[in-house]
Amino acid sequence: MSAKDFITGIKELCAPDSVHICDGSEGEFQALAKLLEEKGTWQPLKKRPGSFYARSDPSDVARVEASTYICSAKESDAGPTNNWKDPIEMIAVLEPLFRNCMKGRTMYVIPYAMGPKDSPYTKFGIEITDSAYVVCSMKIMARIVKIEEGKDFVCGIHSVGMPLEKGQEDVPWPCNKVKYIVHFPESREIWSYGSGYGGNALLGKKCFALRIGSKIAKDEGWLAEHMLILGLTSPEGEKKYIAAAFPSSCGKTNLAMLQPSLKGWKVECVGDDIAWMHFGKDGRLYAVNPENGFFGVAPGTSMDSNPNAMKSIEKNTIFTNVALTQDGDVWWEGMTKVPPEELTDWKGKSWKRGSAEKAAHPNSRFTVSKKQCPIYDPAGEKPEGVPIDAILFGGRRASLTPLVLESFNWSEGVLLGASISSEITAASEGAQGALRHDPFAMLPFCGYNMGDYFQHWLDLEQPGRSMPKIFAVNWFRKNSQGKYIWPGYGENTRVLKWIFNRLENREDGSKTPIGIVPKNLDVTELNISKEDMDSLFVIDSTKYNQECLELKSYFSETFGERFPKKFVQILLNWQSHF
Numbered sequence: 001m002s003a004k005d006f007i008t009g010i011k012e013l014c015a016p017d018s019v020h021i022c023d024g025s026e027g028e029f030q031a032l033a034k035l036l037e038e039k040g041t042w043q044p045l046k047k048r049p050g051s052f053y054a055r056s057d058p059s060d061v062a063r064v065e066a067s068t069y070i071c072s073a074k075e076s077d078a079g080p081t082n083n084w085k086d087p088i089e090m091i092a093v094l095e096p097l098f099r100n101c102m103k104g105r106t107m108y109v110i111p112y113a114m115g116p117k118d119s120p121y122t123k124f125g126i127e128i129t130d131s132a133y134v135v136c137s138m139k140i141m142a143r144i145v146k147i148e149e150g151k152d153f154v155c156g157i158h159s160v161g162m163p164l165e166k167g168q169e170d171v172p173w174p175c176n177k178v179k180y181i182v183h184f185p186e187s188r189e190i191w192s193y194g195s196g197y198g199g200n201a202l203l204g205k206k207c208f209a210l211r212i213g214s215k216i217a218k219d220e221g222w223l224a225e226h227m228l229i230l231g232l233t234s235p236e237g238e239k240k241y242i243a244a245a246f247p248s249s250c251g252k253t254n255l256a257m258l259q260p261s262l263k264g265w266k267v268e269c270v271g272d273d274i275a276w277m278h279f280g281k282d283g284r285l286y287a288v289n290p291e292n293g294f295f296g297v298a299p300g301t302s303m304d305s306n307p308n309a310m311k312s313i314e315k316n317t318i319f320t321n322v323a324l325t326q327d328g329d330v331w332w333e334g335m336t337k338v339p340p341e342e343l344t345d346w347k348g349k350s351w352k353r354g355s356a357e358k359a360a361h362p363n364s365r366f367t368v369s370k371k372q373c374p375i376y377d378p379a380g381e382k383p384e385g386v387p388i389d390a391i392l393f394g395g396r397r398a399s400l401t402p403l404v405l406e407s408f409n410w411s412e413g414v415l416l417g418a419s420i421s422s423e424i425t426a427a428s429e430g431a432q433g434a435l436r437h438d439p440f441a442m443l444p445f446c447g448y449n450m451g452d453y454f455q456h457w458l459d460l461e462q463p464g465r466s467m468p469k470i471f472a473v474n475w476f477r478k479n480s481q482g483k484y485i486w487p488g489y490g491e492n493t494r495v496l497k498w499i500f501n502r503l504e505n506r507e508d509g510s511k512t513p514i515g516i517v518p519k520n521l522d523v524t525e526l527n528i529s530k531e532d533m534d535s536l537f538v539i540d541s542t543k544y545n546q547e548c549l550e551l552k553s554y555f556s557e558t559f560g561e562r563f564p565k566k567f568v569q570i571l572l573n574w575q576s577h578f
């Protein structure tokens with residue numbers, strides 16, 4: 001389908017009052033910013049030039065996994081971890097919702113690219129939306145481009161689902177109780193209805209770069225992953241790249257922009273959320289960040305935890321659902337040790353220090369161009385990407401998994417990725433704190449059968465390829481008093497240093513049945529008791545035996561036949577050592 005036919009078809013279906021083809025210019029952004037200010041969606045922030053403060057509807061604050069669908073032709077291709085509906089039945093649901101849904105509104109057409117300029121790995125999309133807030137956010141998160149005639153693109157249709165009758169007044173954050181985030185992996189289409197927030201509405205991100213992206217990657221033999229990408233330079237000036245997968249809201253942005261606590265080490269940021277990775281002619285794995293910006297979790301971000309993020313958001317940033325100070329700046333839990341005495345909270349109500357309620361929503365976010373990050377790595381613009389030497393898998397687990405563990409080989413490392421479990425965070429709706437399996441941190445983002453996804457990862461190991469080493473990390477281990485043992489943030493450099501040296505065969509480790517843990521982690525000047533330190537690396541045989549059993553039943557109950565036999569062998573082998 002041509003872009004023109006696509007636009008005409010959606011215009012006919014959605015019946016907007018007018019159509020605006022976006023050019024991504026500064027003038028366009030400013031005009032839309034003004035419009036959003038007039039509508040009361042956001043307000044400019046006096047203290048931060050070019051920045052805006054938006055409050056969403058209190059019912060529209062996170063990804064809606066229960067309403068997210070992968071509508072492949074066959075149910076088995078969506079797999080057990082995705083909601084599925086027959087594509088024809090789904091269209092019958094969507095058609096009436098989208099019919100005339102843009103009445104009284106402008107339909108914006110956003111042509112965009114995911115990936116660096118002139119990269120063979122870059123892919124294109126067109127998002128049609130009736131939200132000016134989405135247009136402004138997409139200008140930051142993707143590259144707005146002109147799509148050449150004949151180029152393939154992923155079609156995305158987004159509506160807030162609130163048509164306006166003649167004379168009906170708009171609300172600051174239009175949305176609908178009914179929400180659908182629907183992917184058609186075979187026709188590479190995305191239909192999103194009812195939400196204006198984050199990954200539900202900025203279709204280049206989770207919908208395209210991960211769900212549709214992972215399906216394209218499977219078909220074409222590459223990887224679309226929920227991973228940050230960072231460059232790590234040693235005091236000797238050697239540089240290596242690391243990709244790391246963590247579930248949403250587990251500190252990916254903090255790690256991606258880490259300010260090293262150890263002298264002489266340097267971290268540079270290529271991406272904080274998504275990596276597209278391909279094998280190059282030399283047999284190494286190369287990664288590009290398809291995104292242009294960060295959609296980062298605000299709470300917990302501070303000059304202590306992530307100074308580079310704090311510096312990135314001094315200007316030209318959209319803040320959504322954080323709190324507002326009396327003098328017109330933003331604030332969120334964790335930004336300062338002592339909260340301001342008085343704030344306006346994310347719902348617009350007055351808030352006093354000591355209040356039981358949070359002033360900022362736990363999933364409140366900043367949206368900012370990656371170019372504003374003081375440690376943005378210019379190599380992030382390389383068309384061929386950056387070579388990945390190590391892949392990290394992490395979760396948020398109070399017990400069991402050690403601070404860091406190096407896998408013996410590729411297949412066992414892939415199983416470590418498949419075994420990620422994490423305590424649920426606020427990035428999606430649902431019970432927070434409960435432990436859930438989140439293989440590869442891709443559970444909500446894999447656009448096809450996850451059993452096939454595991455096999456795809458295993459099949460990547462081929463003669464002539466040099467596979468990155470795989471590590472599991474866990475910053476969130478607690479001691480018997482329920483306190484986090486590891487200080488995390490900048491101190492994670494110590495773990496990165498160990499990993500770096502392992503890649504160079506310069507560091508010893510201790511063998512455990514499932515991999516190698518540090519013998520001598522550099523903990524100089526850290527105040528951790530010997531008991532706590534030991535417990536960071538302890539592999540408890542009884543608990544691991546239980547974990548292996550639990551994993552076996554989770555995997556076989558969930559994935560049945562599609563669960564790779566190789567994983568069963570490895571699990572049995574691990575168990576025989578415990």
Ligand code: SAT
Nearest residue numbers: 063198199206248427
């Ligand atoms: O999906 S979002 O981009 O809104 C947030 C996340 O889950 O990382």
Ligand code: MN
Nearest residue numbers: 226248249273
């Ligand atoms: Mn994410």
